[in-house]
Amino acid sequence: MSSTFYLEILTPERKFFWGDVESIxxxxxxxEMGILKGHIPTVAVIDIGSIKIKKDGKWFEAVLSEGFMEVKQNHVIILVDTAEWPDEIDENRARAAKARAEERLQRRRSEAEYIQSKAALARAMARLKVKGKYN
Known part of the structure; x- marks a missing residue:
């Protein structure tokens, strides 16, 4: 009996990942929320951070931005704004984005700017964390 389920990760720009996996x-x-085959149906909000995918006994990691996940019977669909593998992350660009976000957080001109800056900082930190693991 197979212990896998089908995973799809979609962004507005591409089908980032699709295939049978053992766990995410x-x-x-x-x-953090773990999913295995046979998980109860659910819908969850995805926060900025990494996704760990176990496929063929090996773990892979990527960075996801905000989005949603729907778990159905042995099928998981994740819809996010962006998704990146470690080799797609430009470390210098992520460091620059982190610095800009930190600077904007210091200014705190409006609630909207504060929320946007926190999200930008979280994205940059997630990218740097995952990229640092795979350098």
Whole structure:
């Protein structure tokens, strides 16, 4: 009996990942959430951070931005704004984005700018964390 389920990760620009996997771990606003075959149907918010994917006994990691996940019977669909493998991350660009976000957080001109700056900082930090693991 197979212990896999079908995973699709979609962004507005591309079909980032598709295929049978053994397990995933995603970041949600309340913490990490693990999914195995036979997980109960659910819908969850995806937070900025990494996704860990176990396929053929090996773990792979990528960075996801905000989005949603739907778990159905042995099929998981993740819809996010962006998704990147470690080799797609430009470390210098991520460092520059981190510095810009930190500078904007210091200014705090409006609530909207504060929220946008926190999200930009979270994206940059997630990219740097995952990129650092695979250098």
């Amino acid at each position: 771990i995603v970041k949600t606003p309340t913490g």
